[in-house]
Amino acid sequence: GENVEQHPSTLSVQEGDSAVIKCTYSDSASNYFPWYKQELGKRPQLIIDIRSNVGEKKDQRIAVTLNKTAKHFSLHITETQPEDSAVYFCAASKGDSNYQLIWGAGTKLIIKP
Amino acid sequence: DAGVIQSPRHEVTEMGQEVTLRCKPISGHNSLFWYRQTMMRGLELLIYFNNNVPIDDSGMPEDRFSAKMPNASFSTLKIQPSEPRDSAVYFCASTRGGEQFFGPGTRLTVL
Numbered sequence: 001g002e003n004v005e006q007h008p009s010t011l012s013v014q015e016g017d018s019a020v021i022k023c024t025y026s027d028s029a030s031n032y033f034p035w036y037k038q039e040l041g042k043r044p045q046l047i048i049d050i051r052s053n054v055g056e057k058k059d060q061r062i063a064v065t066l067n068k069t070a071k072h073f074s075l076h077i078t079e080t081q082p083e084d085s086a087v088y089f090c091a092a093s094k095g096d097s098n099y100q101l102i103w104g105a106g107t108k109l110i111i112k113p
Numbered sequence: 114d115a116g117v118i119q120s121p122r123h124e125v126t127e128m129g130q131e132v133t134l135r136c137k138p139i140s141g142h143n144s145l146f147w148y149r150q151t152m153m154r155g156l157e158l159l160i161y162f163n164n165n166v167p168i169d170d171s172g173m174p175e176d177r178f179s180a181k182m183p184n185a186s187f188s189t190l191k192i193q194p195s196e197p198r199d200s201a202v203y204f205c206a207s208t209r210g211g212e213q214f215f216g217p218g219t220r221l222t223v224l
Binding site for chain 2: 032043045046089099100101103105106
């Protein structure tokens with residue numbers, strides 16, 4: 001069935017450095033790829049998303065890239081700050097549905113001062 | 114809009130008791146999701162409604178779990194009887210396509 005794999009499970013970076021989290025998906029019909037951030041004790045919240053007709057999207061220090069041929073997408077955070085510490089989840093739409101998402105297992109990002 | 118509303122925020126109950134979790138989606142959203150989150154299993158989709166109709170309940174663990182959506186503004190997730198392994202944070206989320214908006218979650222502890 002549909003599957004989304006996310007790596008690494010934990011990522012520790014020095015404050016100010018960049019962080020990259022990678023996901024691969026199995027369903028070639030997937031066309032929507034969101035990234036969610038979940039701070040400790042809080043709900044997951046969307047930080048950026050990309051659709052299959054776009055290869056890259058940027059929002060200030062955050063960017064997402066998509067390679068449809070290889071079926072993988074990545075989250076890039078530049079100039080990391082302490083408030084970036086959280087668990088990040090990638091997801092891919094199930095088939096061509098605009099509703100149901102298949103979720104990655106999450107990456108715990110730790111920003112070291 | 115107040116966002117997705119869930120109640121209760123915290124629930125502590127004893128094994129064998131019935132538990133009912135409630136969710137009010139964002140007005141105008143036509144899809145609703147129930148998720149369960151634990152350290153061991155991560156974020157799991159339990160059931161998904163579209164226009165109040167259950168579309169995919171393959172994630173419901175067993176017959177002890179049931180969910181209803183009697184109208185566009187209300188859904189319940191019921192566990193009967195509850196067991197200690199049901200302890201988790203249960204999230205409700207809604208969407209009208211694209212971004213899913215999560216509620217604050219219900220932290221369930223079954224003793």
